[in-house]
Amino acid sequence: MNIYVCVKHVPDSAATITVEGKTGINEKITFLLNPYDEHAVTEAARIKASSADTEVIAVCLGKAAAENTLRAAMAMGADRSILIETDTSRDSIFTARALAAAIRSDGRPWMVFTGKESIDSEGMQTQFRLAQYLSLPVATNAIKVDADSDGVTVECEREAGTIDVYRMAAPCVIGAGKGLNNPNYPTFPDIVKSRKKPIKKIGTAELTIDTPVAGMQIQELVPAVEQHSPKALTGSPADIAAQIVDILKNEAKVI
Amino acid sequence: MQPIGLLIEFKSGHIKPANFGMATAARAENRQLVALMVDAPADDDKAALEAYGVTRIVNIHTDSNQWNPAMHAAAVVAAMQENGITTLIGLTSPAGRELLPRVAAQLDAPLVMDCIEIDLDDHRVKTSQFSGKTIATIAMTGTHFIYGMRANVIAPLEAPAAAEVIDFSYTANHPSGFEVIETRTDGSGSQYLAESDIIISGGRGLKNAENFKLIFDCARHLNAAVGASRVAVDNGWVPYAMQVGQTGVKVNPKVYMAVGISGSVQHFAGMKTAKTIIAINTDANAPIMAHCDYYAVGDLFDILPALEKALASMTR
Ligand SMILES: Cc1cc2nc3c(=O)[nH]c(=O)nc-3n(C[C@H](O)[C@H](O)[C@H](O)COP(=O)(O)OP(=O)(O)OC[C@H]3O[C@@H](n4cnc5c(N)ncnc54)[C@H](O)[C@@H]3O)c2cc1C
């Protein structure tokens, strides 16, 4: 049985982002596996460990450098991977079509994992589109997954203190949330082993992807400007408290 | 008149105030605002919707008596089709994160979540990307357009109108392979962080779970929500749902107080758009102190009790 895990190659959240051209960024910074996708890979590996004949396949649409992210996914437990190569950044409508086509041409999924959101484009939607194109049920922000041969029971955190429990037939798509597990950070031997695992590289032209009518195109990217100029609150704790109350009342007008 | 669908949300039986900002952002001469209410008939709230310019209210009835995102999204799509709606606006709230992408996927329509600006005529929006480090202008193309707005980016402005109320029953095929077993609520999520005007967050400086009481005590007087840094969450002092930041909730309050929080890039990714940021920290060189509006160099264990006292005497 195949568990597919969609992983995105994203800039490290601590990296400095500089805009290049009108819509791009300087890519000479550290990129890594999208943090939510780490939970997705970890969960797939956990399920594999307790199921017979299961293969975990990491799938990524990205530039050539995204190979590093697939290596990271394999060091964390994926058995092999598929890199759908593209030279440009793609919106989630195209991305989901490409991921669906790559999965379909590779094999029949038992489960498809994604993260709940990518930290670069923050789209919050690829998993739903992927499920639509594959005609599968989907749940997101999963914090607990119990899989059996005909389906999964999944707990999803909707908001603080609200958890929805869903039953989905297999195959299905699951968006991993942060509460799902602690990522399997790889050991050195894991990393060495991952170097021998295979990566299948395919171009978007080799996949059957119908051209979408809809799209989301970035027209301009600008650095977010900082609008704060810090002022000190001084004096005794009571003085500071009084100044805070004054700010809340007279400046922010929230009380 | 172009009909614009507004996906209305409720909290404790009332329309969330952020919906009125959404209505304000959508309003224009050549548009008709249509409120879509899923399994929450507008009886009591009709007047409130009218005050913000809604002229049609569609009460969508599904045959599920509980939250079911797959079913609710399918019902919204059916109601949009019935009412000739090709533009839908909702909030980037917990329910919006479930429903809007499902609607967009079904319609194969473009969707941008967490919009801070929308232009419904040109189908152009602004949203933050790369953990809040950049602002992207995105052009959407397609036949339908779905917008997820960030709560509180537009202040609600009244524009009274009269609304007709229409009932719409959705009984079509139940989405297959997806079933809701139960929804558990532990009552802790009293106020959703992203929609709060005031947030007080605690970090490693709080030292343990018990000390968070100091923050909750101040928050109660202000009807504020309580947030936390990842360190406070990872240490198990507060639940993950309270985490503010890149891998937590992104918030946009009028006032954000960071108490015992250093101000890492990842924390900033979740709160940098707050209008007023107040930091309390013993370390004058903590990054937060250079990226806020007001900072107090001092011990939170002295300042929070003093603040609680000041707030208590004021609200009494
Ligand atoms: C991929 C990734 C994602 C992440 N996502 C998030 C996220 O979503 N949200 C998030 O918050 N972090 C996130 N982090 C973690 C982040 O990098 C920081 O580690 C974290 O934000 C630090 O939390 P803190 O400010 O509470 O702790 P610290 O950085 O340790 O700061 C504690 C502060 O408290 C002050 N202090 C101590 N005692 C007192 C006192 N008595 N009175 C007043 N001040 C006091 C100290 O001076 C210090 O400045 C992420 C990290 C990674 C790698």
Ligand SMILES: Nc1ncnc2c1ncn2[C@@H]1O[C@H](COP(=O)(O)O)[C@@H](O)[C@H]1O
């Ligand atoms: N280019 C991509 N390649 C592989 N997976 C992706 C890609 N983009 C998005 N995803 C998956 O979809 C999830 C949600 O992404 P997004 O809709 O961008 O927030 C991510 O956590 C990934 O699991």
